Amino acid sequence: xxxxxxxxxxxxMGAGKTTAIAGVSEIPPVSTDVRNSxxxxxxxxxxxxxxxxxxxxxxxxxxxxxGTPGQMRFDFMWRILGRGALGVVILVDNSRPDPLADLDxxxxxxxxxxxxxxCVVAVGRMExxxxxxxxxxxxxxxxxxxxxxxxxxxVTDAQQVVQLxxxxxxxxxx
Amino acid sequence: MNITPRIRLAAESAxxxxxxxxxxxxxxxxxxxDGLELAARVENTAQVARLSAIASSLAxxxxxxxxxxxxxHCDNVAIEATHGHILMLQARHPEMTLIVSVVTSREAIxxxxxxxxxxxxxxxxxx
Amino acid sequence: xTAVNTVPKSQRALLSYSVEGLPHREEVLxxxxxxxxxxxxxxxxxxxxxxxxxRVVGDQVALAAASPxxxxxxxxxxxxxxxxxxxxxxPLHTDALEVVLNRLGAMVVHAxxxxxxxxxxxxxxxxxxxxxxxxxxxxxxxxxxxxxxxLMSNRPASVLSLQQRSPATRQECADFxxxxxxxGLLERAAPPGALVAASAPDSVFPDSRFPAxxxxxxxxxxxxxxxxxxxxxxxxxx
Numbered sequence: 001x002x003x004x005x006x007x008x009x010x011x012x013m014g015a016g017k018t019t020a021i022a023g024v025s026e027i028p029p030v031s032t033d034v035r036n037s038x039x040x041x042x043x044x045x046x047x048x049x050x051x052x053x054x055x056x057x058x059x060x061x062x063x064x065x066x067g068t069p070g071q072m073r074f075d076f077m078w079r080i081l082g083r084g085a086l087g088v089v090i091l092v093d094n095s096r097p098d099p100l101a102d103l104d105x106x107x108x109x110x111x112x113x114x115x116x117x118x119c120v121v122a123v124g125r126m127e128x129x130x131x132x133x134x135x136x137x138x139x140x141x142x143x144x145x146x147x148x149x150x151x152x153x154x155v156t157d158a159q160q161v162v163q164l165x166x167x168x169x170x171x172x173x174x
Numbered sequence: 175m176n177i178t179p180r181i182r183l184a185a186e187s188a189x190x191x192x193x194x195x196x197x198x199x200x201x202x203x204x205x206x207x208d209g210l211e212l213a214a215r216v217e218n219t220a221q222v223a224r225l226s227a228i229a230s231s232l233a234x235x236x237x238x239x240x241x242x243x244x245x246x247h248c249d250n251v252a253i254e255a256t257h258g259h260i261l262m263l264q265a266r267h268p269e270m271t272l273i274v275s276v277v278t279s280r281e282a283i284x285x286x287x288x289x290x291x292x293x294x295x296x297x298x299x300x301x
Numbered sequence: 302x303t304a305v306n307t308v309p310k311s312q313r314a315l316l317s318y319s320v321e322g323l324p325h326r327e328e329v330l331x332x333x334x335x336x337x338x339x340x341x342x343x344x345x346x347x348x349x350x351x352x353x354x355x356r357v358v359g360d361q362v363a364l365a366a367a368s369p370x371x372x373x374x375x376x377x378x379x380x381x382x383x384x385x386x387x388x389x390x391x392p393l394h395t396d397a398l399e400v401v402l403n404r405l406g407a408m409v410v411h412a413x414x415x416x417x418x419x420x421x422x423x424x425x426x427x428x429x430x431x432x433x434x435x436x437x438x439x440x441x442x443x444x445x446x447x448x449x450x451x452l453m454s455n456r457p458a459s460v461l462s463l464q465q466r467s468p469a470t471r472q473e474c475a476d477f478x479x480x481x482x483x484x485g486l487l488e489r490a491a492p493p494g495a496l497v498a499a500s501a502p503d504s505v506f507p508d509s510r511f512p513a514x515x516x517x518x519x520x521x522x523x524x525x526x527x528x529x530x531x532x533x534x535x536x537x538x539x
């Protein structure tokens with residue numbers, strides 16, 4: 001299977017997937033946002049297909065950035081979008097009731113991709129919600145046999161998104 | 175989900191009609207545009223366990239395809255498979271957009287399916 | 302790591318302390334105060350059950366005549382000074398605690414430099430290790446360490462391989478592995494060809510620490526092109 005130039009962003013509704021891609025993409029991101037009917041989450045819209053952004057490399061090739069839907073019922077999209085990806089950035093929202101359980105969903109859902117490529121976990125909203133701490137995330141990942149960078153990040157800051165991508169690329173260097 | 179009783183009733187009624195009128199129908203599912211099932215009638219529930227989510231993704235991708243090709247709104251997505259068809263239509267009610275998915279065997283006549291499905295969708299939109 | 306230069310923050314020494322023979326209330330208070338003081342102490346202190354860099358003891362604890370680790374300082378915490386070495390009076394005060402920690406911490410760091418501190422297994426340059434878990438913030442204080450830890454995320458590394466793959470100096474790589482070892486986060490990697498160790502017995506999930514099924518290598522030059530497009534400096538030694 002050929003390796004496409006693509007990187008995935010995943011995570012729960014409201015974690016910032018669309019925002020992260022928008023910050024880095026050279027085109028306005030294509031999104032498939034629809035009205036959110038889940039009253040337990042205070043967010044107006046949710047991604048049901050994918051978010052798409054891209055960067056053009058100096059030889060004309062494209063690096064494609066895909067945001068996946070966050071809910072488990074869309075895990076068929078996770079499989080489709082994950083095929084041939086260089087790696088995945090998991091965005092976690094620390095203000096949610098059980099962010100570690102949220103993380104588990106994506107560690108499980110993308111287990112094969114993570115084992116074969118690279119992963120970075122970015123925890124958002126830690127300034128206002130410091131718990132669970134980064135070490136709790138590291139231990140949770142260790143329990144799943146995953147060791148990868150986990151750090152606080154505010155994806156509204158494009159530079160921080162670039163740093164997440166850099167940590168992903170570092171893991172792919174031979 | 176905050177679905178008004180009126181819409182729910184209209185959805186059930188639409189399903190009744192489609193199951194009755196369409197020759198070769200195997201399932202009708204009505205779901206929210208973010209992939210949650212609202213009402214369904216099926217031969218075998220396993221068939222449609224994730225149809226709501228899949229339909230919402232396809233509808234959304236259909237919308238992107240329509241826009242990118244500058245053809246306007248995507249009204250429906252049709253899938254032709256070895257053993258049957260799936261037709262997914264958008265019902266744009268003022269309160270919320272719903273997706274009507276109709277699964278049929280190969281013996282169904284696409285024209286007929288489209289006709290009744292569009293009619294049901296129209297009724298839903300005005301519920 | 303990005304094209305913008307930042308002032309490098311140096312890594313504080315990571316030291317450990319054990320507690321014996323203190324009343325429970327004082328022990329809990331001591332641990333809390335040390336955590337609170339972390340932003341002021343010259344070294345980072347974390348509690349360890351035994352074999353720590355510093356022993357904190359109550360006055361009823363007899364000091365071993367011939368300590369197996371002669372350079373491990375012992376701090377007595379009590380109401381009256383038994384005149385047998387470093388002493389901190391009860392009730393505990395943060396200022397006095399900070400002063401004594403910095404003083405004893407400097408001693409430990411000095412002893413380490415002379416090779417006299419807690420016995421540690423020395424790390425050979427070529428020896429390959431696996432990182433067991435993403436390290437805590439205290440271990441990652443210096444920005445270069447974020448990079449080194451990332452390089453160790455999905456494959457084993459040695460001091461030399463880390464140096465080759467990053468702008469870090471040989472000393473920085475060695476110090477990083479030593480700190481990982483002290484934190485209990487390092488494990489010797491199986492030599493190539495050896496049987497792969499089983500992952501945690503209850504784990505159903507593929508263990509990303511171990512060699513994954515063969516995957517396509519990334520197209521040559523692709524990563525460099527992506528780095529270039531994102532405005533990142535090239536990887537490797539600079």
